[in-house]
Amino acid sequence: MHITPEEIVETLTMVTQQNLDIRTVTLGLSLASCADSDMEVMARRVYDHVTSSAERLVPVAEQIEREFGIPICNKRISVTPVAQLAAVSSTDDITPIALALDRAAHEVGIDFLGGFSAMAHKGMGTGSTRLIASIPEALSITERVCASVNVATTRAGINMDAVMTMAETVKACAALTADRDSIGCAKLVVFANMVEDNPFMAGAVHGYGEPSAVINVGISGPGVVRAIVDALPKDADMTAIAEAIKATSFKITRAGELVAREAAKRLGVAMGIVDLSLAPTPAEGDSVAEIIEAMGVGRCGGPGTTAALALLNDAVKKGGAMGTSSIGGLSGAFIPVSEDQGMIRAAESGALTIEKLEAMTAVCSVGLDMIAIPGDTTAETIAGVIADECAIGVINNKTTAVRLIPAVGKSVGDRVKFGGLLGEAPVMAVNQWAGTVFARRGGRFPAPLQSLRN
Amino acid sequence: MRTLAILSVLGEDRVGIVANVSRVLAECSTNIEDIRQTIIGSTFSMTMLVTVDEDATAFDEVQRRLEEVGTELGMQITLQREDVFRFMHRI
Numbered sequence: 012m013h014i015t016p017e018e019i020v021e022t023l024t025m026v027t028q029q030n031l032d033i034r035t036v037t038l039g040l041s042l043a044s045c046a047d048s049d050m051e052v053m054a055r056r057v058y059d060h061v062t063s064s065a066e067r068l069v070p071v072a073e074q075i076e077r078e079f080g081i082p083i084c085n086k087r088i089s090v091t092p093v094a095q096l097a098a099v100s101s102t103d104d105i106t107p108i109a110l111a112l113d114r115a116a117h118e119v120g121i122d123f124l125g126g127f128s129a130m131a132h133k134g135m136g137t138g139s140t141r142l143i144a145s146i147p148e149a150l151s152i153t154e155r156v157c158a159s160v161n162v163a164t165t166r167a168g169i170n171m172d173a174v175m176t177m178a179e180t181v182k183a184c185a186a187l188t189a190d191r192d193s194i195g196c197a198k199l200v201v202f203a204n205m206v207e208d209n210p211f212m213a214g215a216v217h218g219y220g221e222p223s224a225v226i227n228v229g230i231s232g233p234g235v236v237r238a239i240v241d242a243l244p245k246d247a248d249m250t251a252i253a254e255a256i257k258a259t260s261f262k263i264t265r266a267g268e269l270v271a272r273e274a275a276k277r278l279g280v281a282m283g284i285v286d287l288s289l290a291p292t293p294a295e296g297d298s299v300a301e302i303i304e305a306m307g308v309g310r311c312g313g314p315g316t317t318a319a320l321a322l323l324n325d326a327v328k329k330g331g332a333m334g335t336s337s338i339g340g341l342s343g344a345f346i347p348v349s350e351d352q353g354m355i356r357a358a359e360s361g362a363l364t365i366e367k368l369e370a371m372t373a374v375c376s377v378g379l380d381m382i383a384i385p386g387d388t389t390a391e392t393i394a395g396v397i398a399d400e401c402a403i404g405v406i407n408n409k410t411t412a413v414r415l416i417p418a419v420g421k422s423v424g425d426r427v428k429f430g431g432l433l434g435e436a437p438v439m440a441v442n443q444w445a446g447t448v449f450a451r452r453g454g455r456f457p458a459p460l461q462s463l464r465n
Numbered sequence: 466m467r468t469l470a471i472l473s474v475l476g477e478d479r480v481g482i483v484a485n486v487s488r489v490l491a492e493c494s495t496n497i498e499d500i501r502q503t504i505i506g507s508t509f510s511m512t513m514l515v516t517v518d519e520d521a522t523a524f525d526e527v528q529r530r531l532e533e534v535g536t537e538l539g540m541q542i543t544l545q546r547e548d549v550f551r552f553m554h555r556i
Binding site for chain 2: 013014022078080081199268269
């Protein structure tokens with residue numbers, strides 16, 4: 012037997028005790044062929060295209076789970092940014108497409124569908140304007156559809172008009188879903204340097220440069236990494252920690268690569284990317300914050316956190332890069348507050364603040380993610396937070412994003428509960444000194460100079 | 466189609482484990498290529514490399530039958546395709 016019993020036991024332990032799983036298998040689908048000026052016709056085509064292309068996705072993913080013995084947390088679909096279809100429409104209201112996508116998502120049994128999206132980093136076209144205006148309604152009447160808007164890139168700078176519009180859109184989403192802890196905002200993400208092959212929600216889209224259908228896989232496994240770091244002696248140095256994480260990341264990525272290959276083969280579509288990310292889930296022990304704490308930081312958010320996260324993120328990429336030649340997506344650790352028990356504890360104890368989270372986003376993917384804030388936070392304040400996060404992405408040539416939930420009627424100390432993978436979160440304090448002028452100036456932050464870096 | 470798989474059995478030692486597992490495998494036309502068994506304390510641990518003949522019995526069905534015998538014996542039995550181990554632990 013060329014596989015040793017130790018390796019078999021290790022793999023079984025990773026799955027049964029350390030939450031090793033594949034975070035998501037995402038089928039990317041182009042909707043380009045569905046465009047029509049008649050909204051009813053377009054919505055019907057979208058539904059038919061998604062349901063017929065994805066009918067085997069869930070059964071095939073479940074079969075792979077059984078055969079390989081590695082759970083796949085989520086089966087998802089990403090589609091062409093709907094703003095592209097919106098531009099063709101003869102009506103302004105795009106919600107019928109969102110409804111068609113939601114019905115299709117239910118029909119094929121997937122968890123989430125991403126791509127109710129627009130690119131508005133340099134200017135806002137007709138399609139983007141219509142789509143953004145439809146977001147609050149669309150997210151309140153659908154369950155599984157996710158929206159994202161790119162408002163900045165390193166090449167174009169930051170579209171501050173779009174930033175302000177998105178801040179107001181976030182507020183509108185919160186208001187329309189006030190009876191459900193403002194869950195609409197949990198399905199909306201504002202990006203800088205959005206990537207077009209991202210399998211993670213709420214920002215998954217099927218980019219313009221992708222094949223008609225493609226399988227992208229997002230790996231996970233923070234529990235496994237935590238167990239490895241925990242097992243090291245307390246006097247193990249940073250190099251030893253980085254080495255251990257690298258070796259583990261290789262194994263996790265190989266599992267992702269195998270699942271991606273098999274899923275693509277069995278579905279008869281192209282294999283896209285493996286996203287080298289550590290993505291937490293609300294399950295106990297499946298936490299990125301706990302890895303940071305296992306490295307020796309007293310509580311996630313305390314001094315040392317950013318450095319620890321930077322080491323973790325880099326080691327994951329180094330190990331993962333050996334495991335697959337199809338790296339893509341966001342590829343870095345995720346730090347969503349509501350989906351990570353360690354983050355929730357850290358936020359509740361006051362160790363973790365939004366400002367510290369912002370610093371952490373400078374060294375990992377993806378941004379201020381799943382953070383509940385007081386419902387009375389002003390649109391100008393939210394725009395300021397989005398602009399700050401965009402600046403980190405644009406200047407440092409990386410993807411950043413904001414997914415804030417200004418929970419209507421809630422204030423610091425309250426909790427929002429979404430259930431499932433979206434988890435629950437304490438409402439965190441927001442710095443109240445944003446002012447009102449900055450966010451309302453509009454215009455565009457010029458693209459930054461890329462040499463003279465500092 | 467013939468699929469290489471790793472079968473692992475873990476649990477408290479008792480009479481008839483190997484006999485029952487092997488019987489199910491034989492009934493499913495699954496061939497045992499290699500077998501290793503050890504007892505740590507009172508815990509019985511066995512790993513087998515097997516070839517599932519999917520034309521005779523589907524992979525799912527073999528898993529279901531093994532699960533049944535696992536429940537009868539009070540043992541944890543898993544059957545996973547061999548690729549997963551090769552992929553995860555070998556460059």
